[in-house]
Amino acid sequence: MRALFVGGVVDNSEMDLDGPHPPKHYPENTGGGASRYSLRQVGTTDDRVVYAVYGAPDLDDGFVERVAGERDYARRFAAKVQTVH
Template sequence: MRALFVGGTVDNSELDLSVDRPPLHYPENTGGGHSRYRLHHVGLRDEGEIAYAVYASPELADEMVSNVSDERRYPSRFQATPALMAR
């Protein structure tokens, strides 16, 4: 699964995650009690497999994160459908 970042200091960065389910925050434990990124949505393939996870800066509005994801063509790039994560 690929982690994709929107906003913040690592905007437009990517990395591989070797997990079955993406963590709700990235990094999971910053030690300061404040997460740098929150899981915004995942891209699901037909079989239910998570192809990618979009992490966003906490201050970004959902609409902006979705727009950036669409502009960067994450759904078509990974052949997956975006699914918002409950907060």
């Protein structure tokens, strides 16, 4: 699955993630109390997660959803969007 980032220093970056389910935060464990990106959306096809959108800690959900929509991740991955709370 692909991890896609909105905001912060890695805005508009992508990387591969292992496993069937994306972690709630990225990176999962910082060990130093640093702010982490939060999972905001997933894109699924055939009951499988194909991408995960992570938002910077200082961004509200609406902004992340708008940017993800503008970047058209759902079309790119031919996936159904699900918002994560």
